[in-house]
Each structure stands twice: as structure tokens, then as C-alpha cells.
Amino acid sequence: MNAVETEDLRKSFGPVTAVDGVSLSIPEGGIFGFLGPNGAGKTTTIRMMTGVLIPDSGSARIFGNDVHSDPLAAKLKMGVIPENGTVYSDLTAEENILITGKFYGMDKELREKRAGEILEWLGLTERRNDLVRMFSKGMRQRISIACAIVHSPPLLILDEPTTGLDVYSRRLVIDTIRRMNSEGSTILLTTHNIEEANMLCSDIGIINKGRIVATGSPEKLKKTFDTSRYVEVSFNKTVAESYFAATGITRAEQWGDKWRIYSDDPDLAVKHVASMAEREHLSIISIATSNPTLEEAFVKLTEEA
Ligand SMILES: Nc1ncnc2c1ncn2[C@@H]1O[C@H](COP(=O)(O)OP(=O)(O)OP(=O)(O)O)[C@@H](O)[C@H]1O
Numbered sequence: 001m002n003a004v005e006t007e008d009l010r011k012s013f014g015p016v017t018a019v020d021g022v023s024l025s026i027p028e029g030g031i032f033g034f035l036g037p038n039g040a041g042k043t044t045t046i047r048m049m050t051g052v053l054i055p056d057s058g059s060a061r062i063f064g065n066d067v068h069s070d071p072l073a074a075k076l077k078m079g080v081i082p083e084n085g086t087v088y089s090d091l092t093a094e095e096n097i098l099i100t101g102k103f104y105g106m107d108k109e110l111r112e113k114r115a116g117e118i119l120e121w122l123g124l125t126e127r128r129n130d131l132v133r134m135f136s137k138g139m140r141q142r143i144s145i146a147c148a149i150v151h152s153p154p155l156l157i158l159d160e161p162t163t164g165l166d167v168y169s170r171r172l173v174i175d176t177i178r179r180m181n182s183e184g185s186t187i188l189l190t191t192h193n194i195e196e197a198n199m200l201c202s203d204i205g206i207i208n209k210g211r212i213v214a215t216g217s218p219e220k221l222k223k224t225f226d227t228s229r230y231v232e233v234s235f236n237k238t239v240a241e242s243y244f245a246a247t248g249i250t251r252a253e254q255w256g257d258k259w260r261i262y263s264d265d266p267d268l269a270v271k272h273v274a275s276m277a278e279r280e281h282l283s284i285i286s287i288a289t290s291n292p293t294l295e296e297a298f299v300k301l302t303e304e305a
């Protein structure tokens with residue numbers, strides 16, 4: 001079953017078309033990354049999926065429950081961390097989690113057990129009895145996440161969960177997302193950190209100007225733009241460009257003390273460099289193959305036409 005399914009979602013704000021026909025199917029079990037430049041329509045799409053905003057047209061279903069016609073059933077299946085998460089400032093860290101658990105109908109014993117566990121995951125055990133009013137932005141963000149996961153939702157939706165966090169908080173949040181996923185939650189998150197999406201997500205959807213421009217695994221998206229592959233190599237002696245001439249090698253360029261050997265087939269390029277070095281009695285000091293990056297794919301998909 002699909003955790004999320006949207007059909008032709010559309011939303012305009014006055015003259016601005018924020019979401020222009022988004023149809024997405026997010027299968028159960030994975031970590032789906034929703035990427036796009038500022039203003040692309042990510043938050044607006046998520047607000048329609050979560051029932052906060054009514055679409056102009058189109059529909060959204062969470063595990064088969066229509067968000068508009070059956071909002072309660074849909075909402076019980078998800079935990080949501082909105083772009084600007086809200087927490088109760090006059091309650092302590094732990095009280096925030098406990099009260100949220102109560103909203104979801106969890107019994108006292110389970111709420112308390114779960115709150116202790118989550119505070120630990122998110123590095124907040126020592127601050128559990130402090131009022132959230134005193135918390136820093138990163139700590140508030142972690143409380144917002146804690147509240148969204150207290151009821152172990154089958155679907156966890158996070159809008160930029162790591163923006164503005166330091167490297168330690170970011171790791172705690174990423175570990176928590178991974179843990180929730182391994183415990184069975186499907187994850188949908190937005191991020192501007194492409195490297196993060198690359199290492200975390202099983203699937204990615206890229207949105208630009210309100211439209212989905214690509215979906216697929218990070219590796220698939222990278223391969224789509226796999227145009228400039230090269231082998232970078234350095235030797236113990238100076239070599240001439242002519243040494244690299246061979247069928248299948250597009251060109252060779254000197255880069256500082258290294259050479260970049262361009263080829264559509266990195267396997268062939270590496271083998272050629274190795275046999276050439278053998279023949280010319282050269283030692284290879286370093287050798288590496290370039291990999292296309294998800295960032296390249298992202299930029300190509302979202303740059304101005
Ligand atoms: N409540 C609103 N009223 C008017 N315009 C809005 C509203 N919400 C969003 N928009 C517009 O809709 C477009 C998409 O905004 P949205 O917040 O969905 O983008 P986003 O992809 O989440 O961007 P970011 O990466 O900056 O968070 C923008 O042009 C924005 O100005």
C-alpha cells in the first residue's frame with residue numbers, strides 16, 4: 001500500500017501558483033526526500049497532504065484515507081513536524097511529549113515509557129524538567145520532533161527537520177529518523193541539504209515551480225546526469241598528454257599535479273592508465289574516479305530554462 005498518494009494537487013495564492021498539479025505515490029517503508037529550491041511548493045504540498053490547507057483541486061490520501069473526507073483517520077496515521085514547529089513554551093520538555101501522547105489516546109504507562117526513550121534519543125534527558133521557554137532553537141526543534149513521534153506514527157512527515165541545527169543536533173535528528181524508519185514508519189521529509197538526502201533517502205522527488213520534475217532513487221537521478229566522468233591520476237614523473245591517447249578516452253587535461261582522463265567508461269580509462277603506467281615505468285601516486293553528484297542532478301533539473 002502507498003503511505004501517501006496525491007492526485008493532481010493544485011493551489012494558488014492570488015496570482016501565485018504555488019502547487020501546479022502534484023501527483024505523488026510514496027510507497028510504504030522508505031525514506032522519501034522532497035527536494036526543491038526556495039518557493040518551489042514543498043511546504044504548500046505538505047500542508048495540503050496533512051489537511052492544514054485545502055487544495056483548490058486534487059486530493060491526498062494517507063494509507064488510503066482521504067485527507068479531506070476522512071481527516072481524523074488520516075491524521076491518526078501521521079506525525080507531522082511543520083516548517084515552523086510549535087511547542088508549548090510553558091510546559092517542560094517531558095510534559096510536551098506526555099501531553100501529545102495523551103492527545104493520541106496513549107495510556108499513562110506507555111506515554112511515560114515512550115517519553116523517556118525519545119528524550120534519550122534526542123539528547124534531552126538532562127533537560128527533561130526544564131521549561132521549553134528556556135530552550136534554544138535547536139532544542140525546540142528536537143522537542144517538536146519528539147512530540148511528532150510519540151505515538152509511533154506509520155507516517156512521519158518532516159518539513160526541513162535539520163535546517164538551522166548544529167552538527168550534533170543534526171546527527172541526533174537523522175539517527176532518530178533512521179530509527180523511526182527501521183521501527184516501521186514511512187518517512188517523508190523536505191531538505192535543502194542534498195548530501196543529507198543522498199545518504200538518507202531511498203527515493204527522491206524534485207519539485208520546481210509547483211511541478212514534480214523528477215522522481216527516483218538518488219543513484220538513478222545521478223545517472224540521468226552522468227555526463228562528465230573522469231579518472232584523476234597522478235604519477236611520480238612528468239607525463240605528456242599523448243600518453244593518454246586511446247580509443248574510448250575523450251580527452252586528458254592537466255589539473256595541478258594530476259591528470260583528468262575523461263571517458264564514458266571509467267573502467268576502460270582506469271585499465272588504460274594502469275597499462276600505460278606499466279609500459280612507461282611510471283608509479284601511480286593517486287588514482288580516483290569521479291562520481292556524478294546528486295547536487296549536479298538537482299541543479300540541472302531546477303535551473304532556469
Ligand atoms: N499563505 C500564503 N500566502 C501567499 N503565498 C504563499 C503562501 N504560502 C506559500 N505561498 C507562496 O507559494 C509559493 C510556494 O511556497 P512554499 O512555502 O510552498 O515553498 P517551499 O518549497 O516550501 O520553499 P522553502 O524551501 O523556502 O521552504 C511561494 O511563491 C510562496 O510565496
Ligand SMILES: [Mg+2]
Nearest residue numbers: 042043044083
Ligand atoms: Mg518550505
